[in-house]
Amino acid sequence: MDTDTTPACPDSRPTADTEQPHARTAPGQTPRATDGKAGAVRPAPARRGAADPVKALMHRHRELCERAVDPLEIAAGLEAHGVTDRTAGRFRHRDVFSLAEEMYARVPRDDAAAPPSDAVAEPAPRASWAVLALLPGVLGAATVTGLRLTDGRLRLTVAVVGVLAVGLGVRVVLRRGPLSSPPGTHAWRTPPGTRLWTYWLLAYALLGDGLLRAADDGGPDALPTGVAGGPWPTATAPVLALTLACAPAAWCAHHFAVRARRKLATSRGLEDFADSVRPLLLGTFALFVCALAVLLALCGAALGEPAAYAQAITLGALLLLARLLTVHGFTHAPTLALGAAAVTEATALALDLTGRLPGCGFVAAPVEAVLESWGSGGIPALACGAAALTLLFHTTRTLTRASAHAPANEPR
Structure with a gap:
């Protein structure tokens, strides 16, 4: 028994597709094209306009789609604008990355105008910034050496120049x-407050x-001399270590940026990436x-x-986290964290001197309690440690988002 397997058009006979190049359709229906064979119907292209939500999304983010050099940039940009994996489900995609791939594929591009591959590669010859980081x-080492070899006004000059x-x-x-x-991120430059x-x-x-x-001993009786054994002792060892730490800080920032970009390329969802x-x-x-x-x-x-x-480790940790956030475009939280630590230290000094x-001796009681328990280093350790822990928690929530690794000119 023969069976007619040809799909029927909504408003025509089963043979209408073989009789007319374009079958008539009812209003609101999508026309279906033929491939020249009797009864064979090709699937129609996706709808456009209001019935095509992806096209509407592309229109809202037209600039992002046109300048993106790969789907990952679109994914990061969408996440920055609040599009989540759950939102992508309304566009019939399992996650933001899949949605970004379709948006990238549907943007007409001129191959001749596409940027060369080295324009979007990871910047940097490592040797160039590695030398600068030292x-x-x-x-700092030269300055400390000069302070150890000089005295009097010459030492003061060496300190200022250093x-x-x-x-x-x-x-x-x-x-x-x-x-x-x-480059090109003037709004991301370090704020004056930071x-x-x-x-x-x-x-x-x-x-x-x-x-x-x-001050706790009734002084100071003289200005600092730049040496640890003076009337106002200076802590040159931790400061010198912090200047030397610029090199490992630069390497760690580079390592994190490169690895995060690679994970962005292999992740299939925002939660997976985080x-x-x-x-x-x-x-x-x-x-x-x-x-x-x-x-x-x-x-x-x-x-x-x-x-x-x-005190040195907590300060170094605070400065690294603040710089990582600033590099990725988040400048508000670092300013608040650094400011809170600085104000705490200034307040401790003011209370101790006011006491x-x-x-007014009761005013200095909290500071004296800290000094008796942890010494003078307890004040900066507590101030910078609390700020660093707060900033670390904020960083684990901020720099684990795809939008944190968007292109430089993508708004946060």
Whole structure:
């Protein structure tokens, strides 16, 4: 018994597709094209307009789709605009990455105008920024050596010149290499508030503990001399270790950026990407802390000073996390965390000095309790440690999003 297997059109006879090149359809129905054979019908292309939600989404993100060099950039951009894997289900896709692949494929492109492959590759010859990352440490070591070999006004001159030179070296490192903001991201540059708080924290690491000890003993009676045994002792070992730590910080930032980009290319969902990047971030952070601890031990042994592990490690961790967030376009949280630590240190100094006034001894009671329990280093350790832990929690939620690794000019 013969059976007619030819699909019937909604408003025509079974043979209508063989009789007319284009079958008539009812309003609102999608026409179906033929391939020239009797009864054979090709699937019609996807609907456009209001019935094509992907096209509507592409229209809303037209600029993102047109400038993207691969689907991953579209996925990161969509996630930055609040599109989740659950949202992608409404577009008949299992995740944002699959949706981004369709959007990328549907954008007409001129192959001749496509950017060359090296234009979107990972920047950087490593040797170029690796040498620059050593500059602050070299200048810091030269400054400490000069302070040890001079005295009087010459020592003061060496200190001023050395501080300016180290600051210039750090500025160079933050302008080129993994610790720099991507080109063309003027809005992502380090805010003035972040710079101010960073300068204060570094100055306190150098002079704050000595000032607090001197104030607790009734001083200070003289200005700092730049040596650990002076009337206002300076902590050169931890500061020197922090300048040397610019090199491992740059390497850790590069390592994290490259590995995160690779995981973005292999992930098939936003949650999958976050789960794979989180241990990478924590491992990179732990690696930097270990490197800083080694540098502190070496500098303390070389200079014959206390290594000040607690305050230096917490400060270094805070500065690294703040810089990682800034590099990826998140500048508000670092400013708040650095500012909170700096204000805490300044408040402790103010309370301790105010407690020396007649009848105000109770004001300095909290500071004196910390000094008796943990010494002068307890104040910066607690301040920077609390800020670093808060920023670490924020970082594990922020830098594990695909949008954090979007192109430089993609809004957050």
